[in-house]
Amino acid sequence: MTKSSALVIVDVQNDFCPGGALPVPEGDKVVPVLNKYIQRFQKAGLPIYASRDWHPEKTKHFKAFGGLWPPHCVQGTKGAAFHPDLKLPKDTIILTKGEDPNEDSYSCFQAHDSEGKPFIQNLKVQWIKHLYVGGLATDYCVKATVLDGLKHGFQVTVLTDAVRGVDVKTGDSAAALKEMRTAGAEETTLEDLKL
Ligand code: VGL
Ligand code: ZN
Secondary structure (H helix, E strand, C coil), X not given: CCCCEEEEEECCEHHHCCCCCCCCCCHHHHHHHHHHHHHHHHHCCCCEEEEEECXXXXXXXXXXXXXCECCCCECCCHHXXXXXXXXXXXXXXXXXXXXXXXXXCCCHHHCECCCCCEHHXXXXXXXXXXXXEEEEXXXXXXXXXXXXXXXXXXXXXXXXXXXXXXXXXXXXXXXXXXXXXXXXXXXXXXXXXXX
């Protein structure tokens, strides 16, 4: 772990947790583990990003308009809020994605920060070279973010104890992890994290 590392927490929002509109099985289980990663990164003085899926009411992403999904993470709703137990520090960089009604936007590389700066620009000005990615869902937004990170030349480590998948088909998450490894992603757990 070097100074140029960052933690990227993907879409840990109420709608992706049990009881939400598009629940990921055991989605809430990532929260206490991510809180520990947050502490580790914060102590090391490293930046923390948290993305949110942030959809308009009408979007091609939703079933009713030709997409795959039930309505979820609609802008400003309780379902779109971060899980209440996720302890995001004040200086967390919030990334917003999914606002375009014509796109799915699974990847954080389609997100922007609170000033409208694209994720990649934000990473570049901070000289970030290595992303540690956890959150929801393994087989969608986590996968898309990890693969895009690798494509853009970042070193990427998946936090395997802090991700969960939708598994529309059984095995989707396992296949996603394999695809990420094949593309060059590394994996770690809290126990093995070198920080
Ligand atoms: C996601 C499905 C639909 C995700 C977002 O965050 O992985 N999955 N929208
Ligand atoms: Zn979505």
